[in-house]
Amino acid sequence: MSAPILAVIGGGQLARMMQEEASVLGIHLRTLVEAPNGAAAQVTVDAPVGRADDADAVRALVAGAAAVTFEHEHQDSALLSRLQAEGLPVRPAPEALLLARDKLAMRREVEAAVLPQPAWTEIAGDAQEMRAQVRRFAAEHGWPVVVKTPRGGYDGHGVLMVDSAGLDHAEAASWLESTAAARAGHACAGAGGGGSLGGGAVTSLLVEEAVPFTRELAVLLARRPCGQIAVWPVIESVQSGGICVETVAPAPGLDPEAARHAVRIARTIAERADVTGVLAVELFAVEDSEGTRLYINELAMRPHNSGHWTQDGAVTSQFAQHLRAVLDLPLGATASIAPTTVMVNLLGGQTPAPADALARAMALDPQARIHLYGKRWRPGRKLGHVNLTTTATDPEGIAAARERARAVVAILRGES
Ligand SMILES: Nc1ncnc2c1ncn2[C@@H]1O[C@H](COP(=O)(O)OP(=O)(O)OP(=O)(O)O)[C@@H](O)[C@H]1O
Ligand SMILES: [Mg+2]
Structure with a gap:
């Protein structure tokens, strides 16, 4: 067996x-990293430094590679299209x-796919016109509304919840x-729009109704170029300030029909868009006496925070599966290996954690699986x-598992 080289953009x-799983599977990862001491560069032997929009750096990265994939969406799509036209498998395309x-x-x-989503509109023009x-x-969908930068x-950066007064407040006004200025500049300069990474200047904004969701869900699947799809159980995710802070897999008490609907939504997107690799579909769920309504929030085409639980709670982790999928290798099983898996993110606290935090976190709960970046x-x-x-599937048991994971995270944050 010779180890295939997989090129990854983003460090x-x-x-x-991904590198952890590449080591296990004997896959040679070559990762284009932003800095020589970043999270991926520390553990990847073959980690050239360069920018995702530097054509020479990307060309050197993919030389001899079986495929190229990404850990973030902010890619130079013109460059990727050229590489694809030259015969390099770019996954996702x-x-x-x-x-x-x-x-x-x-x-x-x-x-176009007639899938459920919040009411939305695109706004463009000068600032006055956009306010109107x-x-x-x-007036049609009610306040507040959610304003988003499309790229x-x-x-949560790039997402603003605004009420009628909020439109004139600093952040919304500056957006x-x-x-408007970018659009004016764009019109004067003609095509091109700045050509910055992430797709050029933002010349219009997305406005959505604020969905009164009862909780947020996510569906994670992986798809190979040959069409094989594997789907993990639907999970619940909890955001705070626009950042995912916790997940519970599977989503406790989710109506089985709603879970099937969520999976159908994700499969439809994956197949229509010919997605390869891991696809995460973030959903809003409104659960009431009439049933469960789902709305698509956004998509990610790479391993995603809502799938970190799979490292310790599923037969195949999302990182291993992403490698398999983009290399067009048979997919692994996505079944859970425990009745419930909780994940709690470690976000930096107000001060750095003390030197003994890791040892104390380990001592507090030997069952906890700690992942540091x-x-x-x-x-x-x-x-x-x-x-x-945890073996628990009841609300109290799940709440207790969340508390245990939070306690470990609190120590790692330097809070106790
Ligand atoms: N239309 C909406 N209605 C209600 N809440 C919303 C809406 N859009 C976004 N939110 C809230 O803001 C969060 C972040 O929004 P979104 O996922 O679009 O942003 P993001 O910054 O691109 O996120 P990510 O970190 O997942 O890439 C959502 O998870 C949700 O909690
Ligand atoms: Mg999101």
């Missing part, structure tokens, strides 16, 4: 966790990746101004996560 924690990179493109595709467009949308957002501390930054499996 954060997702590439780092740029046409599919666009749906994870551009929330407006995603909303249009979901509409938001007001018209809110470049992550962890409207800069979007080797990243420098910063308040709010994703530094790691803790997975914990």
